[in-house]
Amino acid sequence: MKTVRGCFITCVLAALACAALSTTIQAADPLPSWNDGVAKKSILQFVANVAEKGSPDFVSPADRIAVFDNDGTLWCEQPMYFQFFFTFDRVKALAPQHPEWKEKQPFKAVLENDMKAFQAAGEKGLAEIIMTTHAGMTTEEFEKIVKDWIATAKHPRFNRPFTDLVYQPMLELLTCLRENGFKTYIVSGGGIEFMRPWTEKVYGIPPEQVVGSSIKLKFEMRVDKPVLMRLPAIDFIDDGPGKPVGIQKFIGRRPVSAFGNSDGDLQMLQWTAAGEGTRFMLLVHHTDAEREWAYDRQSLIGRLDKALDEALRRRWTVVDMKKDWNKIFPFQ
Amino acid sequence: MKTVRGCFITCVLAALACAALSTTIQAADPLPSWNDGVAKKSILQFVANVAEKGSPDFVSPADRIAVFDNDGTLWCEQPMYFQFFFTFDRVKALAPQHPEWKEKQPFKAVLENDMKAFQAAGEKGLAEIIMTTHAGMTTEEFEKIVKDWIATAKHPRFNRPFTDLVYQPMLELLTCLRENGFKTYIVSGGGIEFMRPWTEKVYGIPPEQVVGSSIKLKFEMRVDKPVLMRLPAIDFIDDGPGKPVGIQKFIGRRPVSAFGNSDGDLQMLQWTAAGEGTRFMLLVHHTDAEREWAYDRQSLIGRLDKALDEALRRRWTVVDMKKDWNKIFPFQ
Numbered sequence: 247m248k249t250v251r252g253c254f255i256t257c258v259l260a261a262l263a264c265a266a267l268s269t270t271i272q273a274a275d276p277l278p279s280w281n282d283g284v285a286k287k288s289i290l291q292f293v294a295n296v297a298e299k300g301s302p303d304f305v306s307p308a309d310r311i312a313v314f315d316n317d318g319t320l321w322c323e324q325p326m327y328f329q330f331f332f333t334f335d336r337v338k339a340l341a342p343q344h345p346e347w348k349e350k351q352p353f354k355a356v357l358e359n360d361m362k363a364f365q366a367a368g369e370k371g372l373a374e375i376i377m378t379t380h381a382g383m384t385t386e387e388f389e390k391i392v393k394d395w396i397a398t399a400k401h402p403r404f405n406r407p408f409t410d411l412v413y414q415p416m417l418e419l420l421t422c423l424r425e426n427g428f429k430t431y432i433v434s435g436g437g438i439e440f441m442r443p444w445t446e447k448v449y450g451i452p453p454e455q456v457v458g459s460s461i462k463l464k465f466e467m468r469v470d471k472p473v474l475m476r477l478p479a480i481d482f483i484d485d486g487p488g489k490p491v492g493i494q495k496f497i498g499r500r501p502v503s504a505f506g507n508s509d510g511d512l513q514m515l516q517w518t519a520a521g522e523g524t525r526f527m528l529l530v531h532h533t534d535a536e537r538e539w540a541y542d543r544q545s546l547i548g549r550l551d552k553a554l555d556e557a558l559r560r561r562w563t564v565v566d567m568k569k570d571w572n573k574i575f576p577f578q
Numbered sequence: 579m580k581t582v583r584g585c586f587i588t589c590v591l592a593a594l595a596c597a598a599l600s601t602t603i604q605a606a607d608p609l610p611s612w613n614d615g616v617a618k619k620s621i622l623q624f625v626a627n628v629a630e631k632g633s634p635d636f637v638s639p640a641d642r643i644a645v646f647d648n649d650g651t652l653w654c655e656q657p658m659y660f661q662f663f664f665t666f667d668r669v670k671a672l673a674p675q676h677p678e679w680k681e682k683q684p685f686k687a688v689l690e691n692d693m694k695a696f697q698a699a700g701e702k703g704l705a706e707i708i709m710t711t712h713a714g715m716t717t718e719e720f721e722k723i724v725k726d727w728i729a730t731a732k733h734p735r736f737n738r739p740f741t742d743l744v745y746q747p748m749l750e751l752l753t754c755l756r757e758n759g760f761k762t763y764i765v766s767g768g769g770i771e772f773m774r775p776w777t778e779k780v781y782g783i784p785p786e787q788v789v790g791s792s793i794k795l796k797f798e799m800r801v802d803k804p805v806l807m808r809l810p811a812i813d814f815i816d817d818g819p820g821k822p823v824g825i826q827k828f829i830g831r832r833p834v835s836a837f838g839n840s841d842g843d844l845q846m847l848q849w850t851a852a853g854e855g856t857r858f859m860l861l862v863h864h865t866d867a868e869r870e871w872a873y874d875r876q877s878l879i880g881r882l883d884k885a886l887d888e889a890l891r892r893r894w895t896v897v898d899m900k901k902d903w904n905k906i907f908p909f910q
Contacts (some may be wrong), residue, residue, distance in 0.1 A: 443831045453830030465819035487797035498785030
């Protein structure tokens with residue numbers, strides 16, 4: 247009888263645990279940093295429709311692909327893309343080996359923090375400092391440089407590591423999607439190898455689910471040790487019309503859901519929307535100058551103009567950061 | 579008491595089921611098509627070492643990446659790469675719209691099955707027919723063409739669909755690795771979009787885990803419908819020194835295990851071998867002219883020469899197909 251009683255107790259305890267768990271699941275809000283409103287409701291409705299067996303909108307787990315822009319969608323992008331801070335810090339770190347930079351633009355502008363002179367150097371100047379700071383080393387060497395920088399550099403306004411400036415509501419959304427069988431990808435105009443060293447830790451997104459812009463790589467044998475050298479030549483620009491191309495190249499299937507915040511994400515959302523069956527497209531609208539920044543149609547960084555018109559026309563979900571998010575950053 | 583008795587019976591049944599399952603697991607051979615020998619033993623030893631917690635060779639599940647060449651490693655590649663059969667069939671299917679091909683090389687050679695004349699056209703001729711048959715349509719149109727072909731075309735020697743000519747021992751190996759927490763990738767010189775439509779069904783490898791050669795894509799809006807056009811320009815050649823580049827681009831971490839069969843896989847195996855910790859590299863040596871084909875150092879297709887020397891020098895595992903595999907194809 248002892249075995250039977252022990253078993254009975256175990257079973258009752260298991261049943262109680264199950265009941266408790268089920269209550270917890272029902273009670274827990276997967277998006278606590280989202281205020282109740284259209285945006286939150288539409289997300290939860292989409293996830294429920296897609297994940298529920300028997301639902302007319304059911305999507306097989308293998309096809310539950312969600313793609314996220316990074317700059318301005320998962321973390322901030324003001325007063326300039328964070329990769330630019332990295333690039334400028336690299337110029338400064340390398341300057342002692344390049345005394346000629348003191349008189350040579352666009353390096354001079356960077357060393358003197360002269361943003362006007364830097365902007366005057368235009369895209370060509372930007373490309374030059376990116377190639378100088380991002381190429382000419384192995385992939386392993388570059389990864390170490392990024393890891394060291396991301397661990398120590400701080401954002402000028404918040405005086406915190408850049409990886410602190412991720413959006414808490416979007417972290418909750420990533421988790422909610424993954425818990426409902428989605429595979430979450432980053433599809434960013436930023437450098438793929440600039441993101442991969444820290445996206446797993448910060449977003450739970452592993453390197454193989456990061457799509458981004460890249461420079462060319464070359465395999466070389468150093469005696470018996472193979473290395474991949476980073477070459478000063480553009481391989482792929484994963485921005486605007488490049489984003490659907492990046493999705494097709496790297497993922498090979500069309501996402502059912504896409505999240506962005508600027509005109510650079512428009513084609514990614516269009517491509518996602520054009521698939522068959524249920525779809526979910528969302529734009530983050532930066533409307534909170536106090537807690538973060540407010541910018542859209544006139545901004546040089548993260549301009550949101552055509553994509554906003556398209557979102558309104560096609561009834562995509564637009565997040566009003568000020569109204570929809572009760573918390574912006576995890577540290578708040 | 580009824581509840582208690584019911585519960586007791588359930589628990590006993592569950593315990594019995596568990597015991598039975600555990601016996602089955604212990605007894606089942608995960609690689610039944612592999613004869614006992616060094617190759618099979620070294621695979622099973624590697625998998626056990628990597629997957630067992632507390633083992634000095636333990637690898638975290640996230641880092642259990644295994645990369646497989648396709649042609650000659652997962653399916654046959656004789657008398658020529660299967661994608662060439664596809665290409666030639668496309669030339670024939672398109673010929674009625676191109677009467678000029680009757681007199682124009684290399685199309686004339688293909689239409690007349692004149693392999694000598696085709697080979698005389700060299701790489702330039704090959705590139706020309708690949709661009710003609712693989713570009714100029716949307717990604718969706720190309721996917722449909724591949725799906726239709728793979729469902730109907732037959733191999734000349736075996737008179738069976740090409741997807742029947744996959745190696746049963748390698749299918750078992752893929753499953754064994756996945757059951758032990760590995761993520762299995764294809765890293766092939768073949769066209770990425772030629773493989774993706776069927777790799778999930780045939781190998782259990784989803785599109786996002788297929789890396790291959792590619793042509794350029796372009797995003798276009800057709801009125802309100804976005805499409806990705808396939809352009810007649812090489813984007814990336816995923817062969818030889820291109821394989822480690824492809825691995826870095828698409829996966830972003832170094833595999834712990836790599837499987838190939840030819841000199842085109844040498845750099846992929848070198849790159850894999852050069853990582854820290856335990857590694858496993860394997861070459862399939864085609865030694866069975868009766869059941870499949872026998873070829874190595876002198877073969878035009880799938881030449882295995884330098885990679886074989888390197889494998890012997892570095893004690894990588896070399897599969898002797900005739901000796902090590904008791905079954906070649908699933909249909910046998």
